Amino acid sequence: MAKASIVRARDRRNLTGPALRTFFRIADAWGLREQEQMRLLGLESRSTFQSWKRGAVAAIPRDALERISYVMGIYKGLRILLPRTADEWVRKPNKAPIFGGRSALERMTSGNVADLYVVRQYVDAQRGWR
Template sequence: MTSNRERRAKVQRMQRRVNYRRREGSLEDALWDRIAPVGREFGSPDFERLMEEDRRNRVGVFDPAMRQPIADQADRDVLVEFFKIARRWELTREEQAVLLGIDGAYVECLEGPLNLAALSDETRARLRDVMKISDALQVLLPIPERADAWVRQPNAAPMFGGATALSYMLRGRLSDLHDVACYLVAHCSGDFS
């Protein structure tokens, strides 16, 4: 248990760090302030009580001392893999945001030093479909460059109508990602109907 004196010193150090970074115009702090849950902003009246309550409930929110979120390791691992795929597919931030179904600024927090991994069920479903698509492409096209380029190649399949698979997925609906994943998994299993 920390004493009040230690807690005050910790808060003062944190405030100095935040104020210094604000003077420097840190992108990390701007993003931090933008996505901090309401009432849980550093220095708010109920900050300590709410953060303790969240710790007890194991909610994926920020730990102010570490400036790190309390989150599920499995979510972080899936996000790391997603960003590897995004680099291979040469996705822009906007494209990543559409595939994940989230705001573009939030994508930077997911990949950046905060590595926030408090994901919604829909985002988890989208990540699963992206993983299925990537895995199926590696099975169907064993040459990595071809597998990664497939998403940007025009596709004559009736489902795509001559457009690219990426443009189909970027329509923004979860069902679009799921359709592409099912299409590729069916091809892996030899079901071409």
């Protein structure tokens, strides 16, 4: 059991740098404000956020990696679906029932990882992935 925990910790350390760099590139493409980025990452502390942004962290929590994974999937799916307007789509009001007239970004920044999952599932369904 202890060995499995060590492997997972090592995997998180190996994934942290690439995951954060990718997340911040997506955040730039989407024009996200600092508070929106923090909500997507599940962070409340601005100093922790700033450390992550500088890359001054050995390993981020599993929850944050999961959140980044959903953001990456949403980003990739939107690039396939809407090559020209993918980055703008996240802020546009959406009539789909899961958004209730709000934007995908509003749903994603609710603070709940489940909302990232729902948006990811929606984008995948639009692509024909189930």
